[in-house]
Amino acid sequence: MNNESKNSYAFSFFTALWITVLSTIILLIIEGIFFQINWFSLLIFSGIVFLISFLFIQIRTEKFIHKKITNLYKNVSLLADLPLLQEPVTTDMEALTKSVEKFAENKKLEIQALKVRENYRKEFIGNVSHELKTPLFTVEGYILTLLDGALEDKERTQKYLERAYKGVERLVYIVNDLEMITKLESGEAYLKKEEFDIIKVIKTVFEMLEIKAKELDISLTLDKDYKKPIMVNADQERIQQVITNLVMNSIKYGKQKGTTEISIENLTTDKIIVRITDNGEGFKKEEIPRLFERFYRGDKSGSRKTGGSGLGLSIVKHILEAHQEKIYVESHYGIGSEFSFTLKKS
Ligand SMILES: Nc1ncnc2c1ncn2[C@@H]1O[C@H](COP(=O)(O)OP(=O)(O)O)[C@@H](O)[C@H]1O
Ligand SMILES: [Mg+2]
CATH class of the missing domain: 1.10.287.130 (Signal transduction histidine kinase, dimerisation/phosphotransfer (DHp) domain)
Known part of the structure; x- marks a missing residue:
């Protein structure tokens, strides 16, 4: 800042100096031709010319720059979606630099995001x-x-x-x-939230997948006999799909004569957690971040053998995210895996 103001004074100083020198020379010539040269008045004249032009140039350029900067700042604010000149433009240079930097940074991020999306597409x-x-x-x-x-x-x-x-x-x-x-x-899928009994939904899923599970001799069970219904608030159809996908996976990637067990526990006063545990082939820790990617399919024999789009878990994740709920995964390779997710009690 200091340097900048020095520079702006220097501009006025040297311009005023030039004007003074030139006008003094002109006056000197005129006086020399028509009158006698009066060195004293010449000195006073150049002093006054210097002072006036210095002040004049300084004030005018400052005003000019200020005006231009205000316009620029307004444009940048508009483009960068910044609050439009909330504070008076006193430290305009600084403010402008900051906004332009922020603007550039935002644009850069935007372009990066677009590139990622384009690649993804x-x-x-x-x-x-x-x-x-x-x-x-x-x-x-x-x-x-x-x-x-x-x-x-x-x-x-x-x-x-x-x-x-x-x-x-x-x-x-x-x-x-x-x-x-x-x-x-695309956010087109709206949730139809309602109250329903999660135990009932789990039992329906078990019934639907019974035949599939029998093929591998896998038993589908609840960890205990839930006598009372457990009411939750969510989109029943979608949650049924979540459970179907998870149970389906536990069968597909399960072992012959294995088990898939679902348990429900209270997590907090207003949340429950649904756990789906199997003793199937499991997956390695390194695989966990990739599981929920679209089209990701483990390259174990099981995943290749069985049909699947690799979209199941990303659908699960999307549905739970739309509900603002969380999903957790745990697995030991060769021993089994556990998928659990939260739901809101009603
Ligand atoms: N219960 C599970 N046990 C072992 N591996 C699993 C289990 N669930 C999912 N996986 C792994 O995660 C991958 C992605 O699952 P998913 O998105 O449902 O796709 P798909 O079932 O169509 O292959 C599977 O290919 C499999 O390798
Ligand atoms: Mg699947």
């Missing part, structure tokens, strides 16, 4: 087509084989149609998951 589209390709080619392959003559063989027809159907089924649930996740991400 590209990745997302790439992932989607990659995920859709496998089942589509499967279906295409079976249909082509049937068209090429396999239709005559009744047994083969049945088998190929079943496989083609499996492919279509997978396509359907990838598309459903995609639709769900886009809705959740």
